Amino acid sequence: MMLTSSSSFSPDVLACQTVLKQDYREAMSRLGAAVNVITTDGPAGRAGFTASAVCSVTDEPPTLLVCLNRGASVYQAFERNRVLCVNVLAAGQDGLSNLFGGKTPMAERFAAAAWSVGLSGSPMLDEALVSFDCRVRDASLVGTHDVLYCEVIAIRNGAAESGLVYFRRAYHRLG
Ligand SMILES: Cc1cc2nc3c(=O)[nH]c(=O)nc-3n(C[C@H](O)[C@H](O)[C@H](O)COP(=O)(O)O)c2cc1C
Numbered sequence: 001m002m003l004t005s006s007s008s009f010s011p012d013v014l015a016c017q018t019v020l021k022q023d024y025r026e027a028m029s030r031l032g033a034a035v036n037v038i039t040t041d042g043p044a045g046r047a048g049f050t051a052s053a054v055c056s057v058t059d060e061p062p063t064l065l066v067c068l069n070r071g072a073s074v075y076q077a078f079e080r081n082r083v084l085c086v087n088v089l090a091a092g093q094d095g096l097s098n099l100f101g102g103k104t105p106m107a108e109r110f111a112a113a114a115w116s117v118g119l120s121g122s123p124m125l126d127e128a129l130v131s132f133d134c135r136v137r138d139a140s141l142v143g144t145h146d147v148l149y150c151e152v153i154a155i156r157n158g159a160a161e162s163g164l165v166y167f168r169r170a171y172h173r174l175g
Helices: 021-028 075-081 094-100 106-111
Strands: 036-040 047-051 054-059 062-069 083-088 115-117 123-125 130-142 145-157 163-167 170-174
Touching (some): 036 062, 062 130, 075 083, 083 145, 123 130
Antiparallel strands (some): 062 145, 163 170
16 A cells, blocks of 8 residues: 655755754644643652643553653653653643653642642642553654653543644643
8 A cells, every 4th residue: 555645746855865863843832732730640750841742642452652751850750650640731731741751850740730639649739731640561762752652540521621732832721
């Protein structure tokens, strides 16, 4: 089976065979994405970071993926705990996204919101749009990141109605 048709590409597209990192990053800023705070707790301690690189893999078994930079301060905690919770942020939670996305000390990140403990032991954000509590089943290494394949073991829907998306390096309300 053919995946592409060579006749439909314009010369401009063909000229882009070597894609520079900065061009890729600029292009990706046009790909709007939900904003999530990914949390963990366990033997390696409590940690959390902001991620937009989250998507569904399959619903049987319910599985999603999270891309985590191996250079992040939280990396060891996620690698050792092997559980996590994907807390999808609601409209207006830009501040929380920035706290978990920056160089802020961990205690300060968690002090900014109310949390419960999920089945996996990971912190669940009380005011999340929805939370997916997960066990990390597998991981693959791609460039600077680990792709974590996570089986969803519990879901909690929140009361918020509007979502938060990150698009062109800014936050936007959805719905
Ligand atoms: C909107 C937004 C989206 C982000 N998406 C990701 C992501 O998908 N994966 C990732 O590893 N880091 C992502 N980051 C960066 C991490 O949140 C950040 O590196 C993390 O907080 C670790 O920082 P630290 O090393 O200071 O703890 C994102 C940051 C922001 C603000």
